Amino acid sequence: MAHIRAIHRSVTLVTSEFKLQNSVPVSCLPLPVDPLANCVMLHVGEMDKKPSVFNLTLSGLEAWSATRKEPRYRAKQILQWLYQKRISRFAEMSDLSGRLRADLESEFLLEPLVCVRKTGSRDTTQKFLFGLRDNTFIESVLIPANPALYGSASDRKTLCVSTQVGCAYGCKFCASGLEGWTRNLEPGEIVEQVLRVEALSGEKINNIVFMGMGEPLANYDNLLQSIEIIRAPWGIGIGSRHITVSTSGLAPRIRGLADQPLQIRLAISLHGATDDVRQAIMPINRKFNLAALMDACAYYCEKKHQRITFEYILIENVNDGLDQAIELARLARRLEAKVNLIPYNTVQGLSWKRPSQTRQQTFHRAVRKEGVDATIRLEKGHDINAACGQLRLQTMRDKNFAGSYNLR
Ligand code: SAH
Numbered sequence: 001m002a003h004i005r006a007i008h009r010s011v012t013l014v015t016s017e018f019k020l021q022n023s024v025p026v027s028c029l030p031l032p033v034d035p036l037a038n039c040v041m042l043h044v045g046e047m048d049k050k051p052s053v054f055n056l057t058l059s060g061l062e063a064w065s066a067t068r069k070e071p072r073y074r075a076k077q078i079l080q081w082l083y084q085k086r087i088s089r090f091a092e093m094s095d096l097s098g099r100l101r102a103d104l105e106s107e108f109l110l111e112p113l114v115c116v117r118k119t120g121s122r123d124t125t126q127k128f129l130f131g132l133r134d135n136t137f138i139e140s141v142l143i144p145a146n147p148a149l150y151g152s153a154s155d156r157k158t159l160c161v162s163t164q165v166g167c168a169y170g171c172k173f174c175a176s177g178l179e180g181w182t183r184n185l186e187p188g189e190i191v192e193q194v195l196r197v198e199a200l201s202g203e204k205i206n207n208i209v210f211m212g213m214g215e216p217l218a219n220y221d222n223l224l225q226s227i228e229i230i231r232a233p234w235g236i237g238i239g240s241r242h243i244t245v246s247t248s249g250l251a252p253r254i255r256g257l258a259d260q261p262l263q264i265r266l267a268i269s270l271h272g273a274t275d276d277v278r279q280a281i282m283p284i285n286r287k288f289n290l291a292a293l294m295d296a297c298a299y300y301c302e303k304k305h306q307r308i309t310f311e312y313i314l315i316e317n318v319n320d321g322l323d324q325a326i327e328l329a330r331l332a333r334r335l336e337a338k339v340n341l342i343p344y345n346t347v348q349g350l351s352w353k354r355p356s357q358t359r360q361q362t363f364h365r366a367v368r369k370e371g372v373d374a375t376i377r378l379e380k381g382h383d384i385n386a387a388c389g390q391l392r393l394q395t396m397r398d399k400n401f402a403g404s405y406n407l408r
């Protein structure tokens with residue numbers, strides 16, 4: 001418990017029997033394992049105003065050290081404690097002076113995200129629900145190597161991270177948007193998802209996809225700062241080519257990203273190959289229609305000399321007709337984009353369905369016949385609500401759980 005107290009929040013273990021469909025008891029807390037602890041209750045009032053130390057980049061930390069008349073190399077020393085040694089208390093930074101440790105302690109938070117629920121197990125898709133300081137939740141999904149996507153089995157581990165609490169874009173099929181947008185995540189809250197999942201799973205993550213809850217390009221500055229930390233050799237050290245940002249199509253921001261000196265990968269959530277179909281399920285298409293989106297994507301490809309990916313969820317009788325397959329292929333050919341077909345994951349409370357296997361395959365064949373590189377995503381997470389926002393939604397709608405959380 002000492003550790004928990006040190007992270008400035010009052011955390012109470014709840015031992016009541018608590019079972020939800022497909023969930024397994026968790027012991028995600030940074031505590032000696034308590035077999036009874038299958039959820040955590042956070043009593044947090046106003047959000048702590050101290051910034052997280054994981055928001056800081058090397059230059060930010062150098063500037064901070066300079067104000068304390070500390071040599072420049074202190075910043076790297078501190079980062080080494082955070083990202084190489086993964087310490088959990090400033091007091092453990094044994095080669096820093098007591099005064100500097102005290103300054104860090106008084107100015108920054110070094111508290112791990114609290115994992116409140118986990119589904120799945122090793123070798124399957126694992127989903128982590130994290131409670132934040134203001135009693136909101138985000139999800140991260142750890143996906144093991146997928147031979148269908150990567151050609152052969154490998155030890156590749158992909159983490160799907162969230163960038164916002166909720167989402168303002170309201171795509172009709174998506175769980176993340178159902179309860180609206182609450183706030184942007186800070187860079188540190190994005191970075192910490194990687195650190196915490198590595199600690200909790202014992203896995204080394206080597207691929208990051210920004211496909212969790214929220215619209216990454218709507219939290220642009222924090223997204224870029226988190227990517228800087230995730231990429232940096234002094235940070236987590238995952239190379240740009242192993243980082244993918246997915247967007248619902250904020251055209252001006254796609255152009256902005258193209259102008260950044262970054263070789264990260266870009267995925268576009270297309271889901272409709274004509275304006276009428278796309279507009280019916282993705283309100284953003286009214287603001288940036290397909291023509292504007294495709295122009296922005298063309299700009300990105302040209303600047304980066306990169307192929308982008310179109311994500312296309314297959315939803316029965318909405319966007320799975322052959323006319324859409326032909327139009328989708330036409331859009332993809334223009335940009336030489338790859339197409340990733342994703343059978344729709346059902347969301348509690350929504351009536352959309354995934355098409356039959358036969359219909360999925362017919363659509364897939366039609367796109368490929370037009371000369372496009374298209375794959376159907378082999379779903380690993382369907383049975384544990386792996387599509388973005390679903391675990392959070394299910395949890396928030398569960399009266400027992402939400403009640404114990406004093407949500408908002
Ligand atoms: N906001 C960004 C990133 C998060 S969504 C975006 O829209 O791209 C990540 C991906 O999950 C998107 O392609 C999204 O369309 C998809 N998705 C959302 N709900 C889904 C569901 N129920 N089944 C399958 N994929 C879903």
Ligand code: SF4
Nearest residue numbers: 167169171174177248
């Ligand atoms: Fe938001 Fe992406 Fe979900 Fe649309 S698909 S509501 S943009 S998270």
